[in-house]
Amino acid sequence: MPGPEALPDEFALIARLFAPLAKDAPGAYGLLDDAATIAVPPGDELVVTKDLIVEGVHFLPNDPPDLVARKLIRVNVSDLAAKGATPLAYLLGVVLPRGVTFDWMKRFANGLAADQARYGMTLIGGDTTASDGPAVFSLTAFGTLPRGSIMRRGGAQAGDLVCLSGTVGDAALGLKVLKGELPWLDEASRAGLIARYQVPEPRPELGVHLRGLAHAVLDVSDGLVADLGHLCEVSKVGAEIEAALLPLSSATQAVLSREPTQIGTVLTGGDDYEILFAVPPSAFPAVQSAAASRRVPVTVIGRVSDGAGVRVIGPGGMPLAVKGGGFRHF
Numbered sequence: 001m002p003g004p005e006a007l008p009d010e011f012a013l014i015a016r017l018f019a020p021l022a023k024d025a026p027g028a029y030g031l032l033d034d035a036a037t038i039a040v041p042p043g044d045e046l047v048v049t050k051d052l053i054v055e056g057v058h059f060l061p062n063d064p065p066d067l068v069a070r071k072l073i074r075v076n077v078s079d080l081a082a083k084g085a086t087p088l089a090y091l092l093g094v095v096l097p098r099g100v101t102f103d104w105m106k107r108f109a110n111g112l113a114a115d116q117a118r119y120g121m122t123l124i125g126g127d128t129t130a131s132d133g134p135a136v137f138s139l140t141a142f143g144t145l146p147r148g149s150i151m152r153r154g155g156a157q158a159g160d161l162v163c164l165s166g167t168v169g170d171a172a173l174g175l176k177v178l179k180g181e182l183p184w185l186d187e188a189s190r191a192g193l194i195a196r197y198q199v200p201e202p203r204p205e206l207g208v209h210l211r212g213l214a215h216a217v218l219d220v221s222d223g224l225v226a227d228l229g230h231l232c233e234v235s236k237v238g239a240e241i242e243a244a245l246l247p248l249s250s251a252t253q254a255v256l257s258r259e260p261t262q263i264g265t266v267l268t269g270g271d272d273y274e275i276l277f278a279v280p281p282s283a284f285p286a287v288q289s290a291a292a293s294r295r296v297p298v299t300v301i302g303r304v305s306d307g308a309g310v311r312v313i314g315p316g317g318m319p320l321a322v323k324g325g326g327f328r329h330f
């Protein structure tokens with residue numbers, strides 16, 4: 001049997017794997033030029049964000065390469081979504097360790113193809129190099145929105161409702177399952193939690209509808225309490241959320257019913273890539289109908305208050321103190 005095909009040189013790699021991803025972007029010039037151009041509709045402006053992922057830190061060497069690529073796109077789309085932008089294009093930086101096969105990169109490119117189609121983006125350029133270190137993939141994403149309409153982290157006001165899309169905690173529990181924890185959990189729940197960790201579900205279709213309604217928005221990547229803390233800090237307000245109001249998947253409910261202390265993981269775990277926002281009660285019905293029409297669940301989990309910091313009311317009505325990676329009862 002022939003061995004795995006080694007990587008071709010950089011130019012052949014671009015021609016075979018990356019140029020097909022750029023064919024729908026006229027300003028990418030087939031990835032044959034020094035730079036690309038991005039046409040922005042009149043009245044719009046570009047929103048730019050970058051997230052990179054490192055082998056051994058953000059993904060494991062034996063993770064499926066298409067899922068690594070999809071997570072790379074999705075964590076960036078999530079940042080665009082939180083700002084109310086529509087995804088448009090991206091630049092890709094690739095650092096490959098020696099020994100990566102053509103098949104691995106082909107599967108990686110297939111993952112990019114699937115998700116750039118899903119989110120309406122095209123590759124417009126990038127750079128590739130080899131090194132003796134781990135694999136590193138860096139993506140710079142561009143989105144558009146009407147000039148001046150970007151949603152910021154600051155702007156939340158006392159009395160606003162604290163809202164969250166989707167469910168919380170699944171990704172952090174999925175990582176625990178991958179590490180061999182929660183061995184008693186049923187197979188379907190395990191698979192569902194792992195999927196949420198490996199392939200998050202960003203919400204650009206909700207983000208664009210929050211423009212003009214939400215006072216402050218971010219996406220949850222560091223953990224619910226930490227990210228709400230970031231929003232409060234920039235907005236110079238406090239917030240109180242109730243554990244009993246948190247939107248939970250059936251798998252996470254199953255975990256909590258057997259191990260109630262995992263509420264700490266749900267509150268502080270990261271990687272959910274849901275949208276967390278503050279909206280005045282008067283604007284909430286409009287948010288609700290926009291979210292329902294896009295089939296994105298949105299849940300009110302608390303309220304913005306004067307002051308500073310995040311207070312969490314626990315399942316039994318007792319305040320929980322949440323600190324860093326864990327939590328403790330008062």
Ligand SMILES: [Mg+2]
Nearest residue numbers: 079218219221
């Ligand atoms: Mg973010």
